Amino acid sequence: xxxxxxxxxxxxxxxxxxxxxxxxxxxxxxxAASYDSVIINRDDAWPLVYVKSPFGQLSWHLxxxxxxxxxxxxxxxxxxxxxxxAEKYERLRALTNxxxxxxxxxxxxxxxxxxxxxxxx
Numbered sequence: 384x385x386x387x388x389x390x391x392x393x394x395x396x397x398x399x400x401x402x403x404x405x406x407x408x409x410x411x412x413x414x415a416a417s418y419d420s421v422i423i424n425r426d427d428a429w430p431l432v433y434v435k436s437p438f439g440q441l442s443w444h445l446x447x448x449x450x451x452x453x454x455x456x457x458x459x460x461x462x463x464x465x466x467x468x469a470e471k472y473e474r475l476r477a478l479t480n481x482x483x484x485x486x487x488x489x490x491x492x493x494x495x496x497x498x499x500x501x502x503x504x
Contacts, residue, residue, distance in 0.1 A: 401448065408449035412456075414441070421459030424450075433461035437481065438474040440464045 411432060414420075419435040422445075429444040432453060442463065445453065466474070 401446070404446050405449055407443070408445055408452050411443050411445075412452040415453060415456045420456045421461050422450075422453050422456045423460065424458065432456060433463075436474060436478050438477045439470075440466055441471050441474055442466070 411434075414436075415422075415432055415434050421433050423431045423433070425431070429446065430450050430453075431442060431444055434441040440461070440463070442461075
C-alpha cells in the first residue's frame with residue numbers, strides 16, 4: 384500500500400477504536416449512575432471513574448472525548464483497592480448475575496399476583 388493508503392487505513396481503524404471506547408463509556412456511565420461513583424481528573428493521565436458495587440470496586444479509564452457522558456458523576460477521590468482487569472470483570476459478572484436474579488424474582492412475583500383469583504365478598 385502507498386503511504387497515503389496506510390495513513391487512511393490507520394485513521395479508519397483509529398476512528399473505529401474511538402467508537403468502541405465511546406460505546407463502552409456509555410455503558411460505564413449508566414453503571415456510574417446506578418451506584419456510588421466518583422471521577423478523578425488528573426492532568427497527567429486519562430480521567431478515571433470508580434464505581435462502588437456490592438461486589439467491590441470497578442474502575443475504568445476514560446477518553447477525554449467521553450468525559451461529558453459522566454457529568455452526573457461527582458469529582459472526588461478514591462483509593463484503588465488493587466483490583467486488576469480480570470477481577471474487575473469477575474465483580475461485574477457477579478453484579479450482572481445479581482441484577483438478573485432480582486429481575487427474574489420481581490417478574491415471577493408480578494406474574495403470580497396477576498394470576499390470583501379475585502375473591503367475591
